[in-house]
Amino acid sequence: MSDAILARAATAVPGLAARVARTGSSPVRDILALTARPEVISFAGGLPAPELFDAAGIAAAFQHVLAEEPMRALQYSTSEGDPALRAAVAARTTARGLPTDADDLLVTTGSQQGLTLLATALLEPGDVVLVEDPCYLAALQTFSFTGARVVPVPTDDEGLDPAALDEITARERPKLLYLVPTFQNPTGRTLSAERRAAVAEVAARRGLWIAEDDPYGELRFEGEPVPWVASFPGAEDRTVLLGSFSKVMAPGLRLGWLRAPAALRRACVIAKQAADLHTSTIDQAAAARYLAVADLDAHLRRVRDAYRARRDALVDGLPTALPEGSRWNRPAGGMFVWATLPEGYDATALLPEVVRHDVAYVPGAPFFAGPPDATAVRLSFVTHAPEEIREGLGRLRKALEGALQEG
Structure with a gap:
């Protein structure tokens, strides 16, 4: 068949998904x-x-796992994540005031994946998600891909307005509230303990999930740490805490973690299996080794x-x-x-x-x-x-x- 005939016979390929266009x-x-x-x-x-x-410390950790346990470090791993790394994260999280077991955690390929897995497990097209206004850009992208309807909650110089949150929640009946309460991206604001308690109370009374994203919490220069929203009464059984090693160790490792109630965590594990099976085995092993022998603090x-x-x-x-x-x-x-x-x-x-x-x-x-x-x-x-x-x-x-x- 000639090229001219093939050209006339060709049919355009189907278009991209609507989620890409929006x-x-x-x-x-x-x-x-x-x-x-x-x-x-x-x-x-x-x-x-x-x-x-700490390039030298991270290099030493990789060298150790490749020399001492290469078969494990180079092999497939569990979707939930390296047990030693989860144990180390659980210990640090507990030390920062939120009692956590290794089994409460899922290791993710950066905390951005944690947010994606959460959105996949929770959101149907048309579901309402509340966000701080302004909000972390990649979160807006993630929610757009799910087809959720994003509704902004007003903020002031102290962060999200709990009274506005209550009123909007009553009106919009959202499934999820997403916020970065500590040194927020993009504003750098930190939500006070009083406002966090109010957010937890609204979530419990109105019935919604909270996604608490905390990539910056360990980068405090002055003042006293504020407890995680997840630790306040009413929020314990409905808060997903997202963490990351990108800002405290190195972003190129692409290591994060997700702490969630059991049923939702299991749903996120299934979503992860569909996404990438598991996070890089060698990167997890090296991070666990680094946390075991280096002084991260x-x-x-x-x-x-x-x-x-x-x-x-x-x-x-x-x-x-x-x-x-x-x-x-x-x-x-x-x-x-x-x-x-x-x-x-x-x-x-x-x-x-x-x-x-x-x-x-x-x-x-x-x-x-x-x-x-x-x-x-x-x-x-x-x-x-x-x-x-x-x-x-x-x-x-x-x-x-x-x-x-x-x-």
């Missing part, structure tokens, strides 16, 4: 691709400082000290970098500062000019499930040393001044 690419990941040039000082991505990784003290200095450099430099009338917070930990420019500024429209000055931020608008704030900006302070941060803020000031003069 779920856009992450603006943060897109901006990171645009700002990958080494000369760019980027406040855009929440990338842990690579010079602070001492490592975290070094990381926190460095990040505190970087936060201070960023926050202390914002008065001269941002236009008069701008506002920003001073988070007690985590990775992000949330700023708003004066009324009339559009952070998204300004970004190309900013990037031309070899500096970058993430506009805040994409983080909103409700009407966006065009003036909002997320600034990450962890990737660069203080002197680079100060240089970056100088570039930002010049970019904004130039854009204002052109406007």
Whole structure:
């Protein structure tokens, strides 16, 4: 058959699933691709400082498991996860105030997979999910893929508003509330113990699940830790706690964990079997070895000290970098500062000019499930040393001044 006949006979392939069309690419990941040039000082991505990784300790852990137990480290594993790693996570979780057994946990390929498994196990198309507004971008993507209807809950400078949560829950009858209560992404805010107790009470009284995402909780620079929502009365049997090693060990390991009530955890295990069978055996074994022989707490003290200095450099430099009338917070930990420019500024429209000055931020608008704030900006302070941060803020000031003069 000739090529011409084949061309006439060909029928178009079926289209992509609707979930792909309704779920856009992450603006943060897109901006990171645009700002990958080494000369760019980027406040855009929440990338842990690579010079602070304990590369030698992690390498030693891999060397040990390959030398001492290669057949196990290179073999298939259980879907639930490495028993030694689950035991280590359970011990750390218990020490932080939430009694946990190894069997309460499922190891995931990053905490992002934990959220995906939870959404797969819980949500049907059309189910309502409540989120903080603004919200972690990848969570919005995850819920979009399930076909859930995402409803924003208002926030203020102290985080999610429990009274608004109660009213919206009564009206919308949601199945799930998703929140990052400690050093939230994108705002850096931390929900007080009083508000956490109120969230737990609403969830128990109104009947909904809570997904408590905690990738940043061990990055506290000052103040006292606030108990997990999962530990408050009413939340114990309805909270899924998501954790990660990305911010405290290394994101390239792609290791996270999920703590959930038994029936829901089992459903997540089945979802994981369908997704990837299990998380990398060798990475889990190396992480378990590292936790057994290294002093992760001492490592975290070094990381926190460095990040505190970087936060201070960023926050202390914002008065001269941002236009008069701008506002920003001073988070007690985590990775992000949330700023708003004066009324009339559009952070998204300004970004190309900013990037031309070899500096970058993430506009805040994409983080909103409700009407966006065009003036909002997320600034990450962890990737660069203080002197680079100060240089970056100088570039930002010049970019904004130039854009204002052109406007």
